[in-house]
Amino acid sequence: MEVKVSMSYLDDEKYSVKNGSGNELVVDMYAKEKKENLSPMELLLSAVTTCAAVEVVSMIKKRRRDFKDIKAESSGVRADTHPMYYKEIHVKYIIYSKDLKDNEADRFISLALTKYCSVGSSIRKDTHVKHSFEIIRD
Numbered sequence: 618m619e620v621k622v623s624m625s626y627l628d629d630e631k632y633s634v635k636n637g638s639g640n641e642l643v644v645d646m647y648a649k650e651k652k653e654n655l656s657p658m659e660l661l662l663s664a665v666t667t668c669a670a671v672e673v674v675s676m677i678k679k680r681r682r683d684f685k686d687i688k689a690e691s692s693g694v695r696a697d698t699h700p701m702y703y704k705e706i707h708v709k710y711i712i713y714s715k716d717l718k719d720n721e722a723d724r725f726i727s728l729a730l731t732k733y734c735s736v737g738s739s740i741r742k743d744t745h746v747k748h749s750f751e752i753i754r755d
Contacts, residue, residue: 672729
């Protein structure tokens with residue numbers, strides 16, 4: 618399956634990207650104090666987080682567990698020298714469920730990040746991807 622995007626120059630550190638459906642995203646590499654949009658590396662971290670979340674939710678629902686919501690907090694440690702890839706990624710999911718068991722959540726997240734999420738599978742093999750979770754039982 619081929620995926621295509623088109624990119625347009627906005628300025629030296631700001632670009633527009635459009636997918637085949639016409640959805641548009643602006644990306645910038647500005648310094649923190651001038652930041653307007655997500656950077657490519659923030660998008661990668663966001664992509665692995667959301668891609669795996671889709672799979673986690675699917676597994677929870679397939680097991681007929683109660684599901685109300687999922688949130689995540691992700692961080693990454695980058696290499697000090699170029700190409701400054703992610704050496705480590707940590708994703709913490711906060712799952713709202715009355716009956717999801719800890720061992721199920723751990724297994725679902727692990728499978729999502731390592732097996733089912735195509736973004737996770739596209740990350741360098743030497744990047745250490747860790748996860749944690751909290752279940753809110755409201």
